[in-house]
Every structure is written in C-alpha cells, then in structure tokens.
Amino acid sequence: MSLLLDKPDAPLAQSVAHPRVRFGPVSFQVPVRAAVVSTLAAALLALLFCFDISRGEIDLPLNTVFSTLLGGGDSLSQFVVNELRLPQTGVAALVGIALGLSGALSQTFARNPLASPDILGISDGAAAAAVAVIVITGAGGWGAGSATGALLDVGVPMAALTGGLLAAALLYVLAWRRGIDGQRLVLIGIGLGAVLTALTQWLLVKARIQDAASAAVWLNGSLNARSWEHARPVIIALVVLVPVAFMLVHRLNVLQLGDDPARGLGLRLQTTQFLILLVVVVLAAVSVSAVGPLEFVAFVVPQVALRLTGGSRPPLLASMLLGGCLVVGADIIVRVVLPFTVPAGLVTAAIGAPYLIWLLVRTKRKVTA
C-alpha cells in the first residue's frame, strides 16, 4: 500500500490546504487543518469531561476518574463518578454535541450564519410549552399547586419536547408550497418564533412573580441535577441522526452552490432539505427539553469552528466536539468556579461570545457563510 502525497497543483490555492492521499486507485483529500482542529477539540472535550467529573463535594484525582470511567476504581469513586456526576456531565456533553451539529447544519442549509435553529422557532415553541406548564401548574398558577415536585420535573421536559416538535411540524407545513424554499422557511420560522415568544412573554407578564422567576431560570438553560432520564432522548436522537448527518456531507457541499445549481448537479433537493431539517429540528428539540434553551451554543459554535478550520461552510465534526467543550466548560464554571448559582445558558453566552469576538478581531477578514 503506497501512501503518496501529491504535490498540489500550482494555481489551486485550495489544494495547498488539502493534500491528497492515494491508495492505488482510490484517492481523497485530507483536510489537514480540520483534522487537527477536530483532534484537539476531541482531546479538550475528554479533558474537560474528566475534570468536570473530578470536581464537586469530594475532589477526585483525574487518573481515578479516568480509571473509574473505564470500569475500575473502588466503590466510593464508582458511586461518586457513575451515580452522582456522570449523568450531569454526560447530559452537558451530549447537548453540546447535538446543538453544535444542529447549528452547523441549519447554517449550511440556509447559507446564512444567522440561521441557527433558535431562529426557526423550535426553541421558542419548546419554551412556550414549558413556561405554560410552569406558570399554569406552579404554586401561584391556575392549577393552584396541583402539580409540583416530581410531576413538574417530568412535565416540563415532556412539554418542551412536544412544544418544540409541534412548532417544527407547523413550520414545515406552513413553509411547504410546492416544495421548501430555504429563505421562505427561515422567514416563516421567524414569524412563528415571534408569535410563540410573544405568548411566552405574555405568560411571564401575567404570572405571579415567583412563577415568573422559576420560568426565567428555566428559560436561561440549566444543567443542574440532570439524570439519565434527561439524557435518554438526546442519546437516541444522536445515535439515529448523526449517521444521517454524515451521509449528507457531500450533499451539503453541493448545496453550498445555491439551490438551482445544486438541482442542476443532480441533487434531490427536497429530500436533502427534508433530511437536513429533520436532523436540525429533532436535535434542537431534544436539547431544549433536556436543559432548556441554551440559545447561543448553536449559533456560536459552528461559527467558531468555521473560523478555526477555515473551510467554506461550518464543519460538522468540529462543531459537534466544540459544542461539547463549550457546554461542559459552562458546567464546570457553574459548579466549580462561581460561588453563586447561575444558569448555564448565561455562562455559555458569556464564554462563547467573547471568544467569537476575539476570533473576529484577530482574523478581520472576509469569511463567507
């Protein structure tokens, strides 16, 4: 097997960044920078993941955490790691991965960096449903405290998931008119999102201040006290949808050229768009139902990943891994660094935004998409 790195064709600047690899008759390009960034991001994610688990009431050394995660360790560390801390950290990582992928796909789909899944009204639908449950069943609501404690814990995520999926279905039906058009879909998503946000705000203004306060906490995203119950929908969605997303990679590249050129090149546009939307919507909805709206993640992570890898569209793998890093990092900051409780959604924005700003200042050059 001969591994042969071709010399790049002189005038094509692109192939400088992508050396070609040839195995006999098979050849493909290696996006070196993307590969390096993804590897580093994966390493960082693993490190943050273990660090997050190691800290808490009892601090465990990193190597104990590592060996316990792989099945070793004594009963104490097994209990602390596997029972107490792994669920929450796991939910954080999974949600970050899901949101990163969802954002990268939707920004590619609409060829617009502003088109994160939040703008499509999905998280607004989830939020409206969840806030309705909190306000109506809350202690001061019309249900007069009929549903509290456990029922509320189950009810809010279920309501959020249902609300998000319903909003997505409504969006697709409303945007369908002899096929789906990217710009029309996004605009209708904005209209739908505005209506749902207005409903949420109305509920918040109508609500008693205690319910408004607990709704405000949910609305900012919270990673506290997550269990495997919260993680299950996210895991199922990721297992099913990540392969779908990666099978779409080639089609995404064609889609970058525009709808009409893509159709001209033989892309089945409607099927492709439906599949992309399906992945985007389901991942966004399960994430919201697990931790509440961490709105900024799906917007910022693909843009950061794009600037680090330097491609022509947000990269999928790097976005997923960096999304995991961001949310797990936020969990560390919430649990370990800050002396008072803050919703994780605020922290993801407070880390992600300055980093994107720094990247923008540093590059100061035009980047497409």
Added chain:
Amino acid sequence: MVGIVALTLLLVGAAALSLAVGSRSIPLGTVIDVLWSPDQSEASTIVHTLRVPRTALAIIVGIALGVAGALMQGHTRNPLAEPGLLGVQAGAAFAVVLAIYLLRVDDLAVYAWFSLLGAGIAAAFVFAIGSTRGGPDPVTLVLAGTAVSALLYSLAQGFVLRDQTTLDAYRFWAVGSTSGRDISIFWQVLPFIAVGLVLAAVNAPGLNLLQLGEDVARSLGMSPWRHKVLGVVVVMLLTGAATAACGPIAFLGLVVPHIARFFAGVDYRWVVPYAGLLGGLLMTLADVIGRLVVPPGELQVGIVMALVGGPVFILLVRRHRMVRI
C-alpha cells in the same frame, strides 16, 4: 407614489383611532375638538395626558424601527438582519438593568437616558469589531453584533435572576410598551429620530448601488466605506432612540422591510419610506388592538405586534413570491 399617499392616510386614520379608542372610548368629533382647544373636561385630560403621548410615540418609534430595519438589511445584504443586531437593544437592556439593580431607578424618563447611553456604547463596540479597513464588513458586523448582544443579554439576565425586584421592573420594560410614557419622553427621543430620518434619506439611494457589490459600487463612483459608516450610525440613532422610548421591540424592524418589498420592489429609494410608514402603521395599530383585547387591562404593544403581525407575515410570505436581497 400612490402607495405612499395611501399609507400616509392610513397612518393618520390609525392615529385618530388610537386617540379615540381605549378603556374609555371618546367619539372622534370630541377628540378633534379637545385636541385643538384643550378644556378642563375629562375627555380632554384623557386625550392630552394619555392618548397623545402614546400615539405620538407609537408613530415615531414605528417609523424609526421600520427605516432602521430596511437600512440594516440593505447594508448587511442579509434578509434576517434586524436593527437590534448592532447590539443596540442589548446595550440598552443592559444599561436599564444596571440602572434598576444598582441605582434603584424607577422612572421611565431616566430609563430612556440610560438606554440611549447603553445603546450608543454597545453599537460603537460592535462597529469597531465589525469593521475592516474597507469599512464595516456585512458578515463580520452581523456576527459581532450577535455575539455582543448575547454577551450583554446574558450579563443583564445574570443581574435580573439575582434579584426579584429587578426582574419585576425589567420584565415590564423588556416586553416593549407605549403605555405610561408622558410626552416628555417623546420630546426626549424626537431629536435623535429626526436626525436619523434625515440621514436615512441621504443614505437610502446609495444602497441600490451597494447591492451590486462593493467593487461595482466603487467603480461607479461611490465610496462604500463612507456610505456604510453613515448607514450604521443612522441605524444606531434610530434604534437607540426607539428602544429608549418603548423598550426593545424586536419583530417590527425585521418584518416591516419584507412587507415593504412586496409593495416597493427592490429600489431602496422606495423601500425605505414604505418601511417607515408601514412601521408606524403597524406599531399604532398594534397599540390600539392591545388596548381592546383584554379590557379593562391592556396587552403590551410588543406582544400584540408579534401575535398579530406574526401570522400576517407568515401569510404574506406564503402568498407571494419573495423579493430576494
């Protein structure tokens, strides 16, 4: 031209409606009488102290946000851009939260000064990040604006969540409303909006050239840099003043330019005035509807706008061929 005249007439009609309608309806004839010659009657007091300020505010804020939205979408060449993207509204919100949390301010006129200040600082910051040597770059500007907005909103939320008193005051400001403002707020923001509108009129025609791309615009004798800087300053002035007056109203600036394009096509010399008039009309009507739907209370204009405007916008987008930008 016919459209502009028709819209102006509709706006006048909506304003009259807004003066007459409320939890206590006043016949239009009486409204016109007491408007020109105030007396001591109850109707006169209601019209002058309650209805005139909010109607005037609704109109100028709507116009300002409509025009700012059209300019914003033109300059960034992005159909999803809205005036709040420059960080203006987030800056205003952050400043207001600080004012409530730290200084315990409880006065809408003071909120307005704080939000003007916050809006100016945030927008200048976004502008500095989003500019290259060739002037503000559309994509970078939009990304910088979103990032700065998210940062400021999250900081504001951080304060709000730590203190229920602040949350209680902030949630009513953040929803966007014209009620409870007296006429002094109108005079306070009017100069900013007036200057902004004049500059917008200067700025709008050049947007047609900019749509062709910067290189073409430059070769046709235009200075894209100067033009874009002016455009950003105008958006800053108009949105900052509008937010100071009525709180952050998000939906209007995004949607109105799209509706304006249904009537006016792609020529920004027409899109901008149409967007302004439509913005004023939509805002005034939403305010009137908000006063009628849940008597004796009222629904805040920001909520009504989205609840009524959202479905209408969805219908429009479904019905018609989109005008692309």
